[in-house]
Amino acid sequence: MVAAAYLRRAQARVEAARPYSEKLRQILNSLAGASDISHPLFEQREVKNTAIVMLTGDRGLCGSYNQNVIRATEILLKEHSQDEVELVTIGKRGRDYFRKRDWKITAEHIDFGGRLDFERTQQIAKDATEMFLSGEVDEVKLIYTRFVSAVTFRVTVADFLPIAKPEVEEGAASLDYIYEPDSESIYAEILPKYIENMVYIAFAESLASEHGARMMAMGNATKNAEDMIDSLTLLRNKVRQASITNELLDLVGGAEALKG
Numbered sequence: 001m002v003a004a005a006y007l008r009r010a011q012a013r014v015e016a017a018r019p020y021s022e023k024l025r026q027i028l029n030s031l032a033g034a035s036d037i038s039h040p041l042f043e044q045r046e047v048k049n050t051a052i053v054m055l056t057g058d059r060g061l062c063g064s065y066n067q068n069v070i071r072a073t074e075i076l077l078k079e080h081s082q083d084e085v086e087l088v089t090i091g092k093r094g095r096d097y098f099r100k101r102d103w104k105i106t107a108e109h110i111d112f113g114g115r116l117d118f119e120r121t122q123q124i125a126k127d128a129t130e131m132f133l134s135g136e137v138d139e140v141k142l143i144y145t146r147f148v149s150a151v152t153f154r155v156t157v158a159d160f161l162p163i164a165k166p167e168v169e170e171g172a173a174s175l176d177y178i179y180e181p182d183s184e185s186i187y188a189e190i191l192p193k194y195i196e197n198m199v200y201i202a203f204a205e206s207l208a209s210e211h212g213a214r215m216m217a218m219g220n221a222t223k224n225a226e227d228m229i230d231s232l233t234l235l236r237n238k239v240r241q242a243s244i245t246n247e248l249l250d251l252v253g254g255a256e257a258l259k260g
Helices: 002-034 065-077 094-100 118-133 183-259
Strands: 050-055 085-089 105-109 139-149 152-161
Touching: 002 139, 002 183, 050 065, 050 118, 050 183, 065 094, 065 139, 065 152, 065 183, 085 094, 085 118, 085 139, 094 105, 105 118, 118 152, 118 183, 139 183, 152 183
Parallel strands: 050 085, 050 139, 085 105
Antiparallel strands: 139 152
16 A cells, blocks of 8 residues: 555656657757757767666565666676776665675665655766766666556666757758757756656656556455465364364264263
8 A cells, every 4th residue: 555655656756758859859850850959868889888778666565676776787797808897786685696796886875765866866877977978887777667567567768868960850851940059058957957857757757667566566465365364264164063073073972981
């Protein structure tokens, strides 16, 4: 019941964030069709070092939710050597798992308490951006759980940085935009917000998925406990009935012996 209440709020946040994310993408595509603008966040470099940002939960009791993200991260890590990867873990479960392994954890973010913290997601996005712009890493991957429905979630590995060059939408190139103050300034303002939004919506989707997984896990646990109680109650009644039957047989046997 608690997980279901959290899930409703988390699902509402996801549904509210998606239109904003889609609109940002449309704006970038429109600008791409109207001008040829370069930006450091679009820079495609030879990949020598990779940062992986993974989102897990702080707590368990949510079925295979955390383990699915960890498994996807391990699959991605197998493509790199240990000195080529830096891990950024969000959530205690992922942090605790990889702390016992040999992979380098560059940063860790824990104790979210099942709540969406916009300021902390902003800081995570800012730190990842600085790692890319400084040349510390050549790409950033984002691993999170995409929320589909209350019972369906999909682990997603997204290319976070560099940002894929926006696609020119049909008809966009024919539009004559007037930029104020200029197109470069608009890109410089929109791209950081786009990155922050990517982290925010990934976090929102992961939280909703976690609450959904916990609701299912606790529901199954409750059902299994009820089935076990019913089974044990039946067993107790059978044992009790057998004991009473044996006592009655002893009484009958004793009475028959006295008659003899």
